[in-house]
Amino acid sequence: MDFKPSPERQILFDTLKKYFENEYSLSDRNIAAHSDLGYSKKAWEAMRDLGILESLIDPELDGFGGTALDISTVFEALGRGLVVEPFLEVGILAAKVLSRGNDAQKSLVKKTLENECLPILAHSERDTEYSKSYVETKLSVEADGSYKISGAKRMIKHATEATHFLVTCRNTGDASSEEGISIACIPTDREGIKIDSFATIDGGRVSDLTFTNVSISSEELVGELGMSYSIVSHAIDTGILAICSEALGIMERIKELTLEYLKTRKQFGVPIGKFQAIQHRMAQLLVEIEQARSSVINATIYFDDETEREKTISAAKFSIGKIGTLVAEESIQLHGGMGMTWEYDLGHYAKRLVLIDHEFGDEDFHLQKYISL
């Protein structure tokens, strides 16, 4: 039994941690995260130079990582840095989908490593439907064997800078059916695509996309017509593992920030960390954070086990959702007014931590899913 990461992964994690501490200032991050672009191109390039993207990609697609453990290690580090650049969207969601495509599509993954393209998965639709198979967007087959897509995608992060959209759509089945789902990989300048973009509370732009009779050739499908649910499902499960790990990194930073505050902030002549009521709440947070970490380790261990993956992933996402909100709310409360300010780091970590519960299914959704499995 051994829970230590391999030496290589430990080095990678330590390198990233140090990088974020020294080179990725949170005030710069906040300016970029809430700009019209939603992230910093400079930081994106600098971090890619560090090999972060490669560490998320399989060796056969020119990366040097891509396993569940790699992803978990890297995303915990990204969480510590509160990185807003599109590693999740490009390195996980798009890469996992494209790796199941044809050679041209696979080569797009390699191009992301060269910063030559920015593919984005456009899957999510109705705001409160978290099911992985929920797709209303219609794929119609034309007389000439080509296709057209019509429908709407919602809350797609980093869509404004995308070079390609990987659009899920269906030609058959109910809106929630696993059968009938296809994925089309198309350039974002294809006619018939409209983008409405919004600022977010946790940083990064988010967009609603409308597809109106967008033409697709048959070579642009990823996988076979109507058979691509398993591709989407696996990509999203990987995304869940990634953001759960990100949440761990965030919680560790919040723990550090809060402990430091409790030791330095004095009221009534003593550091507030000397008050027993506060000590016990902090101890409880620590207990919860350890449990959250265990849930992610469990999901990592079983990630490649087809029969256990979804259940352990749902258990982890539930744990992260429930504990994450608790940690965010309690840490703000323990900081008093300081936790409420833009200028201080804590609030930004807390916002991202809470919003992670809104990505790929919240605690209620995953508890119900866990029950159903």
Next chain:
Amino acid sequence: MDFKPSPERQILFDTLKKYFENEYSLSDRNIAAHSDLGYSKKAWEAMRDLGILESLIDPELDGFGGTALDISTVFEALGRGLVVEPFLEVGILAAKVLSRGNDAQKSLVKKTLENECLPILAHSERDTEYSKSYVETKLSVEADGSYKISGAKRMIKHATEATHFLVTCRNTGDASSEEGISIACIPTDREGIKIDSFATIDGGRVSDLTFTNVSISSEELVGELGMSYSIVSHAIDTGILAICSEALGIMERIKELTLEYLKTRKQFGVPIGKFQAIQHRMAQLLVEIEQARSSVINATIYFDDETEREKTISAAKFSIGKIGTLVAEESIQLHGGMGMTWEYDLGHYAKRLVLIDHEFGDEDFHLQKYISL
């Protein structure tokens, strides 16, 4: 606006409170509550002499009370005393049912005041079905116009000493249907009745009853054939109001006991009530208990309002169930080992408080019911 009880009710409450403090020792109560009889006949008589039963009964049936406010006031006092004698079963459940019966049945209520009979409602069936309309017990109509009852009743308190059973049964409809429910009032020595009795964790014997082809005459029905759901429903709602009020009295006693313990028990050289972590937990309990009281007041206010009664009753029973368990568990924890002992009062109050959640529907049941209304 005025939340004070009327002077008469205040006097009644104060009289009862003083009586329980001085005359109803908890150690005697515990011996009686866990005896083969399950209560003390002596205490039952002494308390009836005080007029407690009359205070629960309408004036037209020779009582001098019976309103929602009377019942709430008296049962809070009974809760403070942890009274195990069958006031709920006789003074509320049986009396409310019989008051809707024919003259002979009404006269049974008057006879309870003279201690000449002890009627018990036999309604509850399957352990986890809390619905008021759940009745499987069959009523069959015989050729001569008389009836026969067959079925099983479960967890009937104080059944072993009963002189009459008020048995709910149905001749038509599904097990949960509100239509088709009748009530038969029969002497307990009627042929075909079997009683299996058990000790309980909170005091008082509880019994499973089996009815096998028990003969009933048509005059023994309370209300009309198949039309008695509203009678049962009102009696049980009154019972819920009563035990919610009982729970308030118990919680007040637990609060007093716990506060006294926190002030006198010393560890590390100071009373443990000086530890802030404990203070904050106790303050939280106080907040919760105030909310529990408000829920019962709300149910009392709306009790005679047909459109609001069930909703406010469910809200109160939910609040009492949730808060009661919290108060029981926290007060035991705050007492440490002392809270675990038979010899000390607290544990007995805690047990009754938790078990109240198992009578007439638990917190989950009433939350679901609240949602459905």
Next chain:
Amino acid sequence: MDLNFTKEQENFQIEVRSFLNDNLEPQVVEKVKNGIPITKEDSERWHQKLNEKGWLAGTWPKQYGGQEWDVVEKFIFEEECGSAGAPRIVPFGVGMLAPVLMKFGSLEQRDYWLPRMLTGEDWWCQGYSEPGSGSDLASLKTSAVRHGDYYIVNGQKTWTTFAQHANMIFCLVRTSNEGKPQEGISFILIDMNSPGIEVRSIITLDGSHEVNEIFFSDVKVPAKNLVGEENKGWTYAKYLLTHERTGNANVAVSKRKIQKLKKLADDAKKNEQPLSNDPMFASRLAQIEIDLQNLEITNLRTLASVENGEAPGAESSIIKILGSEIEQDIDNLTRKSLGKRAFVNEPDALSAGYNGAEVFPKAAAYASGKYFNHRKKSIYAGSNEIQKNIISKLMLNL
């Protein structure tokens, strides 16, 4: 036990309701209902309308332009305002400073300052907290040293709500370092336009600007602006805090927010059913509704005892805790009910002149922002931890 209003109280309720109906501006109500800040001008127009009716300071004595409302009338007025979505009366002048001046101020101070609160000539803010003195307010350091007819004030205040709008501030300052910290504090009124005052914005985590830091460097304050006696300010401050803490239940506002949340949940779909039908959502919502219903009674019980002449003790701490937590629960569930849409933060989408993409549902434009902003509710006005200390001391005698 009698929960009904008297006939007079009922009539008053009808009068308030019809006044609100006739006088509230719809575009301001929409901002209030969506939880986004209203402008200074919005507030001022509303204050003026209330003042014309004599209701801006309803609890004041008639001699100063009030109605001498009792607790129940005040409650009725506030609840009706809450459910109608009226802007909250900015409390620092009429609600907080005024009672102090009436009890401890000089005749000149009362005659000069009170009318100006009603006309809106002064916009007051409150200078209590300092960077090192939050829960431990008595440790405050901002000093006022007497030089002839003036005090010279140096130091820093923080978390000052609406200082950006204010022309006056009432401050707790240190005038003595002798004895216990509480014994060297004075209560003083300072013109925000005095030389040496600098106001810096504090942006909160949701990006909004409500609170500020204020720096005082050798600020000259006329000695006649001292309220009551020197070094007795702590007594006045405690008096004010007791006033501040009543009426925090916010039941009407929370009820209004629950109605809005129910509407959201009816319109949203989960598993292709209305979200309101989802058992977990329904259970969360029902629990909040029941908590709120219970709080309504708890609050009325406190009011009734005040009406019967009993002083509100730690009961107001109970209500502060419950009121803040229930409102936070509603904000939390509202955020959850929006699903992925909760990422959006476009408060401007609720104002005129917004030309970005339409946010739908509209409530989503600031729902997460409001959720985070309202974490303040359990922190300010005496954090809920401080309230538990008070309960522990006053009601439990621990």
Next chain:
Amino acid sequence: MDLNFTKEQENFQIEVRSFLNDNLEPQVVEKVKNGIPITKEDSERWHQKLNEKGWLAGTWPKQYGGQEWDVVEKFIFEEECGSAGAPRIVPFGVGMLAPVLMKFGSLEQRDYWLPRMLTGEDWWCQGYSEPGSGSDLASLKTSAVRHGDYYIVNGQKTWTTFAQHANMIFCLVRTSNEGKPQEGISFILIDMNSPGIEVRSIITLDGSHEVNEIFFSDVKVPAKNLVGEENKGWTYAKYLLTHERTGNANVAVSKRKIQKLKKLADDAKKNEQPLSNDPMFASRLAQIEIDLQNLEITNLRTLASVENGEAPGAESSIIKILGSEIEQDIDNLTRKSLGKRAFVNEPDALSAGYNGAEVFPKAAAYASGKYFNHRKKSIYAGSNEIQKNIISKLMLNL
């Protein structure tokens, strides 16, 4: 990261499983699974079987009859015992006193007392807590005064588990009132049959008898029964507590209990559907299952770090808190799942010779009793509040 057992560990697991399968008595297993106390004789027969196999004290050195199990082997053995429903090894001798004697006892003490633990000649109990000294153990007052070759012991111990079965007790006693309270404590072994010892039962709120009070009046104890040095007992006690606190996760037992609860919920009906389908019940159960799954990993992580040579610090406090609370959650939900049947308290219905009415489901005979009895789990062995103090001190450095 590697979560697998080695081949040797796997083989050991198989061996344990088959041993349990061959040697456990079904009627004892049934008692364990229903949570009712087993008799002294049940324990003794099981100890003897384990001793014959050499597994009664598996972690002991081979020279004393142990197997020198490492933490993983100990874990495997305990988890297999837990899931099989084996009686717990009574810990006071082999698990608690033995490590102290091995580290701090004299050669004579080790050679005399250790073998008797294995053969069952001695049944030990633990004399730590006193009426005034629970969480604040160092304040204990029971005194031992040296008179020649004897100590004379006076005082009172409480919460002494199984004192009614024991013929020996190891005690913390006060031998000095100088210096800090911790500095005057000694560790001594006392024959329960000594004149001047009186044992009184403490009945717990569920009506069962596990713990006792012990009164010492001028009890003569041979001086050779002092362990280690006089006044150094606190060091030995802390060493023992560290030992006591490992392995509290109880994952296998909790898993077994969850299986049983699921069966109950499948058989019970609510709204004429299996209770397991009720969304509120299902949600409560799933949350406990996930907590337990997480605890299993948390526990393994702690084991792995011990295996890698790191000392378990406050991690064992985390595991104590979680292990006790999760087991309490299961007991709580089991009680709830029984509906009205939870009123019943007939533990004897699970024993031979019961002739009352049949309790159905059988688990109901003691489910509420067990729920109340298990409230002790967050109180004993260092209350969960004390564990939070430890976490706060050791891991948070507050």
